[in-house]
Amino acid sequence: MRSHEWWQHGIIYQIYPRSFADSNADGVGDLRGILGKLDYLSWLGTDAIWISPIYPSPMADFGYDVSNYTDIHPVFGTLDEMRELIAAAHARDIKVILDFVPNHTSSEHPWFKEARRSRNSEKRDYYLWHDPAPNGGPPNNWLSVFGGSAWEWDEETGQYYYHAFLKEQPDLNWRNPRVRQQMYAAMRFWLEQGVDGFRVDVLWHLIKDAEWRDNPPNPDYVPGQAPYNQLIPAYSTDQPEIYPIVKEMRSLMNEFDERVLIGEIYLPIRRLVSYYGTAGDGAHLPFNFQLITLPWNARQIAAAIGEYEGVLPPNAWPNWVLGNHDQPRVASRIGLPQARVAAVLLLTLRGTPTLYYGDEIGMRDSVIFPEAIRDPQGKNIGISRDPARTPMQWSSATNAGFSTAEPWLPLGHGYEHCNVEGQTQAKDSMLTLYRRLIELRRKEPALCIGSYRPLVSGGDVIAFVREADTGNRFLVALNLGPRPALLPLDTLGTGQVVLATESRRESERVSGRLVLTGDDAVVVRLD
Numbered sequence: 001m002r003s004h005e006w007w008q009h010g011i012i013y014q015i016y017p018r019s020f021a022d023s024n025a026d027g028v029g030d031l032r033g034i035l036g037k038l039d040y041l042s043w044l045g046t047d048a049i050w051i052s053p054i055y056p057s058p059m060a061d062f063g064y065d066v067s068n069y070t071d072i073h074p075v076f077g078t079l080d081e082m083r084e085l086i087a088a089a090h091a092r093d094i095k096v097i098l099d100f101v102p103n104h105t106s107s108e109h110p111w112f113k114e115a116r117r118s119r120n121s122e123k124r125d126y127y128l129w130h131d132p133a134p135n136g137g138p139p140n141n142w143l144s145v146f147g148g149s150a151w152e153w154d155e156e157t158g159q160y161y162y163h164a165f166l167k168e169q170p171d172l173n174w175r176n177p178r179v180r181q182q183m184y185a186a187m188r189f190w191l192e193q194g195v196d197g198f199r200v201d202v203l204w205h206l207i208k209d210a211e212w213r214d215n216p217p218n219p220d221y222v223p224g225q226a227p228y229n230q231l232i233p234a235y236s237t238d239q240p241e242i243y244p245i246v247k248e249m250r251s252l253m254n255e256f257d258e259r260v261l262i263g264e265i266y267l268p269i270r271r272l273v274s275y276y277g278t279a280g281d282g283a284h285l286p287f288n289f290q291l292i293t294l295p296w297n298a299r300q301i302a303a304a305i306g307e308y309e310g311v312l313p314p315n316a317w318p319n320w321v322l323g324n325h326d327q328p329r330v331a332s333r334i335g336l337p338q339a340r341v342a343a344v345l346l347l348t349l350r351g352t353p354t355l356y357y358g359d360e361i362g363m364r365d366s367v368i369f370p371e372a373i374r375d376p377q378g379k380n381i382g383i384s385r386d387p388a389r390t391p392m393q394w395s396s397a398t399n400a401g402f403s404t405a406e407p408w409l410p411l412g413h414g415y416e417h418c419n420v421e422g423q424t425q426a427k428d429s430m431l432t433l434y435r436r437l438i439e440l441r442r443k444e445p446a447l448c449i450g451s452y453r454p455l456v457s458g459g460d461v462i463a464f465v466r467e468a469d470t471g472n473r474f475l476v477a478l479n480l481g482p483r484p485a486l487l488p489l490d491t492l493g494t495g496q497v498v499l500a501t502e503s504r505r506e507s508e509r510v511s512g513r514l515v516l517t518g519d520d521a522v523v524v525r526l527d
């Protein structure tokens with residue numbers, strides 16, 4: 001595996017810091033909390049942690065509204081504690097990836113406060129200001145992801161400013177070279193602190209149409225979907241001028257050893273892969289969200305894997321994501337039995353896996369009563385992300401061992417039964433399945449860096465072969481449905497089950513054909 005970089009053979013674990021572990025009894029997770037759980041992460045087999053934003057922020061969007069890019073919010077700790085966390089993680093061979101939020105600042109950022117002072121402010125052009133349309137309304141029809149117009153009227157200076165998200169999150173003007181320099185300086189600051197990479201927030205949003213043309217209506221819009229989807233964001237996102245920017249970010253990363261540039265990008269596969277750049281000069285890993293966005297259906301998922309493998313540019317490294325802080329949890333979306341199948345898929349596909357905290361114990365979306373909703377998206381458009389952001393369930397103790405104080409979001413229902421402590425030793429727990437899958441993947445080059453070959457299957461089955469240079473081969477077969485299925489093995493020969501969602505199958509010999517019960521996934525070492 002020396003032939004590959006750590007971010008190719010490793011596993012990334014996303015921490016939502018408010019909800020991971022609270023060390024100082026204020027009900028909100030913090031850096032010391034994470035520090036105290038590094039041994040757990042290392043036991044699990046994590047190679048890197050990506051931490052959602054920990055910068056100073058008024059928390060209108062829980063940290064995705066940054067008011068200072070080069071410091072730590074006191075609720076999470078201090079810069080010294082961040083340095084301590086980086087050192088402690090590195091001592092365990094765990095890399096640290098920060099969330100970087102370049103598309104917008106907080107409206108409380110000193111730049112925006114200065115920019116809105118007057119039209120002549122020297123920071124005015126850091127943001128996107130526009131005169132009203134002739135009728136006095138917003139300059140165009142663009143919508144905010146969080147509901148309503150994306151334009152906010154500024155009474156003082158008589159212009160609108162653009163915000164793709166909350167009005168408390170004004171978009172930066174990435175056509176302004178000074179903005180670029182400032183943001184690159186902030187990235188450099190963290191790289192110099194020893195941070196191993198960035199997950200760049202909404203990378204495909206950074207540049208907007210120079211002529212501010214109206215977005216076209218979306219003919220496929222179905223009422224009940226987020227109102228933002230009423231328009232196709234053809235002019236407000238994914239503009240060609242984004243590529244030179246990604247390239248600049250990449251060359252900054254290249255000045256340092258072994259750093260990774262990850263982009264948060266929700267786009268169709270063919271558009272997504274363009275963010276790899278043309279000659280290895282783009283993002284290392286444009287996040288691939290297909291396992292989240294597609295219906296959990298074998299035919300569609302197999303086709304998507306095939307399409308992705310087919311359109312990856314030469315030398316581009318694939319990646320797969322199963323959950324994050326913006327999406328319903330996998331165990332709630334597809335049910336617990338299939339969440340086990342999904343774990344096998346995530347950890348046997350070719351490409352870097354990213355897993356979301358709590359999914360390794362099968363945490364489910366929690367019920368959050370309307371009066372307890374914290375997420376601004378939930379408050380504004382009724383699609384709350386809080387259910388997937390509840391405190392990590394460490395044990396059956398008070399507050400699930402997350403905090404000694406009342407947590408900032410209610411605990412998941414049933415944490416007494418679904419927690420790390422209870423699952424650590426249990427042979428058939430989700431946690432044991434994850435830990436063993438990760439262990440197998442780390443041990444077997446075929447599974448972590450080997451080639452991928454799909455097998456023809458049908459119905460609810462997905463099957464493929466992973467093969468190392470040495471000729472070591474594994475068959476992976478997954479049943480995405482509840483009914484039993486039979487997979488003919490044709491020329492594959494014989495083998496032995498080494499890992500399965502039902503552990504009693506392990507060490508079973510396989511020859512000629514493979515029987516899968518409902519909701520079954522197996523990894524077979526081929527002879």
Ligand code: GLC
Pocket residue numbers: 061064065101165201202264325326
């Ligand atoms: C990204 C983040 C999300 C945030 C939004 C605005 O999609 O993942 O949590 O609300 O950007 O920054």
